[in-house]
Amino acid sequence: MAQEGMAPQTADTFPRLLLWHERTRPNHPALREKDLGIWQTWTWADLAAEVRVLAAALHQLGLARGGHVAVIGENRPRLYAAMLATQSLGAIPVPMYQDAIAAQMLYVFEDAQIEHAVVEDQEQVDKMLEVRDQYPALAHIVYDDARGLRDYSQSGLVSYDELRLRGAQFANRHPGLFDEQVARASTSDTATLFYTSGTTGRPKGVVQTHAALIDRARAATVFDGLGPNEDVLAYLPLAWIGQNIFSYAQALFAGYTVNCPESPSTVTNDMREIGPTYYFAPPRVFEGLLTQVMIRMEDAGRIKRTLFRHFMEVGRRVGGRILDRQPVGAAMRLWYALGDLLLYAPLRNQLGLSRVKVAYTAGEAIGPDLFAFYRCLGVNLKQLYGSTETAVFVCMQPDGEARADTVGPPLAGVELRISDSGEVLVRSPGLLKEYHRNPEATAAVCDSDGWFHTGDAGLLDSDGHLRIIDRAADVGRLHDGTLFAPKYIENKLKFFPQIKEAVAFGDGRRQVCVFVNIDSEAVGDWAERRGLAYAGYADLAGKTEVLDLVGGCVDKVNADLVTDPLLANSQIHRFLVLHKELDPDDEELTRTRKVRRRFIARKYESLVDALYAGHESQYIETEVRFEDGRVGKVAATLQLRTAKTCAPVARAA
Amino acid sequence: MTASRRAAPGDVLLRIEHASLTFGGIKALVDVSFDVLEHEIRAIIGPNGAGKSSLLNLINGVYAPLAGTISYLGQARTRMQPHEAARLGIARTFQSLALFKGMSVLDNIMTGRTLRMRSGLLAQALYLGPAVREEIENRKRVEAIIEFLEIQAYRRQPVGSLPYGLQKRVDLARALALEPRLLLLDEPMAGMNLEEKQDMCRFVLDVNEEFGTTLVLIEHDMGVVMDISDRVVVLDYGRKIGDGTPDQVRASQEVINAYLGIAH
Numbered sequence: 001m002a003q004e005g006m007a008p009q010t011a012d013t014f015p016r017l018l019l020w021h022e023r024t025r026p027n028h029p030a031l032r033e034k035d036l037g038i039w040q041t042w043t044w045a046d047l048a049a050e051v052r053v054l055a056a057a058l059h060q061l062g063l064a065r066g067g068h069v070a071v072i073g074e075n076r077p078r079l080y081a082a083m084l085a086t087q088s089l090g091a092i093p094v095p096m097y098q099d100a101i102a103a104q105m106l107y108v109f110e111d112a113q114i115e116h117a118v119v120e121d122q123e124q125v126d127k128m129l130e131v132r133d134q135y136p137a138l139a140h141i142v143y144d145d146a147r148g149l150r151d152y153s154q155s156g157l158v159s160y161d162e163l164r165l166r167g168a169q170f171a172n173r174h175p176g177l178f179d180e181q182v183a184r185a186s187t188s189d190t191a192t193l194f195y196t197s198g199t200t201g202r203p204k205g206v207v208q209t210h211a212a213l214i215d216r217a218r219a220a221t222v223f224d225g226l227g228p229n230e231d232v233l234a235y236l237p238l239a240w241i242g243q244n245i246f247s248y249a250q251a252l253f254a255g256y257t258v259n260c261p262e263s264p265s266t267v268t269n270d271m272r273e274i275g276p277t278y279y280f281a282p283p284r285v286f287e288g289l290l291t292q293v294m295i296r297m298e299d300a301g302r303i304k305r306t307l308f309r310h311f312m313e314v315g316r317r318v319g320g321r322i323l324d325r326q327p328v329g330a331a332m333r334l335w336y337a338l339g340d341l342l343l344y345a346p347l348r349n350q351l352g353l354s355r356v357k358v359a360y361t362a363g364e365a366i367g368p369d370l371f372a373f374y375r376c377l378g379v380n381l382k383q384l385y386g387s388t389e390t391a392v393f394v395c396m397q398p399d400g401e402a403r404a405d406t407v408g409p410p411l412a413g414v415e416l417r418i419s420d421s422g423e424v425l426v427r428s429p430g431l432l433k434e435y436h437r438n439p440e441a442t443a444a445v446c447d448s449d450g451w452f453h454t455g456d457a458g459l460l461d462s463d464g465h466l467r468i469i470d471r472a473a474d475v476g477r478l479h480d481g482t483l484f485a486p487k488y489i490e491n492k493l494k495f496f497p498q499i500k501e502a503v504a505f506g507d508g509r510r511q512v513c514v515f516v517n518i519d520s521e522a523v524g525d526w527a528e529r530r531g532l533a534y535a536g537y538a539d540l541a542g543k544t545e546v547l548d549l550v551g552g553c554v555d556k557v558n559a560d561l562v563t564d565p566l567l568a569n570s571q572i573h574r575f576l577v578l579h580k581e582l583d584p585d586d587e588e589l590t591r592t593r594k595v596r597r598r599f600i601a602r603k604y605e606s607l608v609d610a611l612y613a614g615h616e617s618q619y620i621e622t623e624v625r626f627e628d629g630r631v632g633k634v635a636a637t638l639q640l641r642t643a644k645t646c647a648p649v650a651r652a653a
Numbered sequence: 654m655t656a657s658r659r660a661a662p663g664d665v666l667l668r669i670e671h672a673s674l675t676f677g678g679i680k681a682l683v684d685v686s687f688d689v690l691e692h693e694i695r696a697i698i699g700p701n702g703a704g705k706s707s708l709l710n711l712i713n714g715v716y717a718p719l720a721g722t723i724s725y726l727g728q729a730r731t732r733m734q735p736h737e738a739a740r741l742g743i744a745r746t747f748q749s750l751a752l753f754k755g756m757s758v759l760d761n762i763m764t765g766r767t768l769r770m771r772s773g774l775l776a777q778a779l780y781l782g783p784a785v786r787e788e789i790e791n792r793k794r795v796e797a798i799i800e801f802l803e804i805q806a807y808r809r810q811p812v813g814s815l816p817y818g819l820q821k822r823v824d825l826a827r828a829l830a831l832e833p834r835l836l837l838l839d840e841p842m843a844g845m846n847l848e849e850k851q852d853m854c855r856f857v858l859d860v861n862e863e864f865g866t867t868l869v870l871i872e873h874d875m876g877v878v879m880d881i882s883d884r885v886v887v888l889d890y891g892r893k894i895g896d897g898t899p900d901q902v903r904a905s906q907e908v909i910n911a912y913l914g915i916a917h
Contacts, residue, residue, distance in 0.1 A: 036793060036796035036797060036799075036800065037759075037792075037796045037799070037805070037808060038796075147801075147859075147863070148859070150862075150863075151862075262805050263803075263805055263806070265805070265806040266805050266806045269806065
């Protein structure tokens with residue numbers, strides 16, 4: 001099924017995989033891009049031809065084996081071609097986050113000694129020029145979209161179209177160059193350099209080889225029975241290994257089609273048009289979709305709302321079981337089928353999930369209600385676990401074993417064990433080769449037996465599924481010795497749609513205190529329904545009614561925490577609602593939106609102290625950094641609240 | 654960051670000499686003369702009722718002057734129909750938008766291509782060969798404009814359901830679909846917040862830089878006028894009281910008395 005037509009072992013580098021697809025399915029769509037309103041298709045033959053020309057051009061620009069090329073922009077076929085062309089020459093692409101500012105990018109350029117950059121548009125070109133002021137070795141900047149660049153007269157700038165022309169001419173004069181370069185590569189060569197966003201300290205360059213990435217791509221492809229006819233939507237940043245492995249490594253291995261949306265604002269519409277069969281999104285995207293559905297449901301007529309409530313209840317009872325192929329009574333099956341006709345199918349269609357064979361989520365914990373919602377709808381949503389250093393696929397949930405509270409059993413080829421201190425250790429062919437130019441960091445995570453220390457605290461449950469508790473370094477203890485797992489508490493809060501982000505403090509303290517970010521869409525809608533007027537995020541976040549709303553959520557979390565004897569003492573005692581959203585541009589979150597707890601504790605020290613001192617309110621002034629690097633100030637007086645905590649229930653005699 | 658150089662203003666594209674316009678007893682314009690150079694951005698400012706929209710309508714051919722001449726591309730004419738003006742490459746936007754609210758964004762912009770459609774009614778109705786090719790070509794141009802003004806996410810939505818700022822962008826897109834040589838903008842920033850104004854300014858400048866279009870715009874926001882225009886005409890009660898670069902106009906006592914006022 002998926003085994004037939006699968007790439008042979010000899011296609012062991014990405015360029016060789018490309019050539020194999022060119023030989024065996026030249027007219028099959030490889031990439032699609034919505035350009036000028038129409039989906040344009042690149043077949044494998046088209047892609048291979050483009051890569052040959054581009055490789056010649058880059059060679060002419062002086063790109064040497066082992067050199068690094070920055071690739072910055074949205075998911076675009078031309079940037080994918082640039083990555084393949086780079087790898088064909090034995091050089092290494094370094095995809096970077098397109099919304100990073102020049103000062104952040106400078107570090108990567110210096111660390112990886114990058115002399116060539118292929119970028120999407122004027123915005124990135126401007127950043128490159130800014131980087132070049134401090135790092136003159138950046139010699140060649142290739143840009144795809146020429147808009148706004150016509151009058152740029154700086155040296156080293158060349159348009160992608162111009163580069164193609166030069167490459168075509170060069171390739172004509174040196175016809176054997178491409179194949180000769182591809183033949184020189186070995187599977188253990190470095191394929192791509194990924195810089196992790198690092199919740200602490202400087203980003204580190206994770207070196208991944210062709211062998212590692214292809215091995216993991218093969219494992220995941222076989223696991224779910226994927227084949228060349230899948231359609232995937234490439235909408236998350238290329239710099240993130242999650243996107244890269246779905247739309248680059250796996251796509252090149254399995255030969256399926258990668259669809260690039262027109263622009264970030266058209267993603268939901270494009271997803272509806274494409275109907276991906278293999279989908280990945282972090283939990284917040286799934287949550288956002290659900291919030292939109294619920295908001296629109298509240299506006300719907302009575303009949304629709306009744307139908308929705310009724311069939312969602314039906315779905316809750318049997319939907320998950322039907323998806324897991326467990327026995328369900330005939331009557332309930334019939335009723336579920338009716339629900340499918342009236343509700344589930346139209347809803348899946350509206351969300352763009354009609355053709356999904358398998359959908360994954362990962363990166364953070366997902367709320368059990370949220371997880372169940374999609375499975376009840378008939379979407380085969382499952383969880384996986386991995387990181388940049390493990391080439392993503394460490395654990396994946398098989399069909400029929402999808403659960404909200406675990407990340408699944410280890411995948412084929414992965415060895416997993418829990419250390420004595422509760423840390424998850426992994427041995428796998430997908431492990432990083434090293435951290436680029438950082439042997440100390442490498443030695444710190446890879447021990448002499450080849451085990452990678454993930455830095456996550458977890459445990460294996462009785463079904464062989466892995467459960468992640470928190471980052472090992474963040475798990476702490478309260479003053480009285482109670483286990484303090486901040487992420488566990490934060491996730492419980494974030495499962496409420498009104499709460500977008502939460503930060504918990506408590507290590508070494510007597511009580512747990514929490515910062516909360518409200519979700520502007522969900523709370524804004526809630527406020528509108530109550531006739532509460534507000535003038536922007538800070539104003540909304542400061543309203544007493546909103547604090548009461550958040551207080552309700554905190555109380556519920558406390559009621560939940562008190563039931564677990566291990567955690568009963570880590571209930572939340574005090575909380576506040578921040579006046580501004582935590583943002584990666586302000587370095588409070590990583591680019592993949594993970595909380596940088598220590599940095600936040602330092603930046604908002606006055607608030608933390610005020611919470612623990614028992615104050616009722618506190619004035620705070622914070623710096624805000626805009627996307628172009630300018631700095632502004634936001635100030636507010638925040639209300640600090642004490643939450644309702646529950647006394648631990650006395651043990652039954 | 655590099656400042657892009659705009660094309661230097663060229664020859665006189667439009668010249669208005671001693672134009673007068675009256676409606677019954679109301680003297681909308683009295684003896685107004687000025688010129689517009691190719692590739693420049695010309696602003697028309699003045700208090701309400703000064704005759705700015707009337708002046709634009711004059712250029713466009715909606716009104717005919719009672720006296721005086723209008724020369725466009727060196728050819729003087731006293732009377733010109735709006736559709737003739739459009740054929741000559743003069744496009745405009747409207748203060749009240751005048752979009753087809755029930756049609757999609759895409760279709761609204763396509764109406765701007767009407768002048769370029771040569772196929773007959775039968776060919777278009779039956780969608781025969783030449784009509785197909787023409788439709789594809791027109792669609793390509795319209796899509797390029799949609800991408801230029803960054804409204805891809807809304808191309809199929811009915812225009813009436815869009816927020817005001819976006820409707821204005823669609824209006825601009827429709828005017829651009831004509832591939833005009835001279836673009837008349839009637840208060841393009843009206844009703845916009847700061848962010849929308851900044852976006853619109855950027856688009857106006859982009860149109861001027863990328864396509865070399867000459868722009869004449871009526872505007873009340875002095876910040877916008879001073880920042881983006883090459884030269885300014887000031888009207889008051891139908892008369893011209895100022896004409897020059899933004900700095901010259903800003904310093905003119907008569908303009909200060911009539912319109913700008915003094916900072917306290």
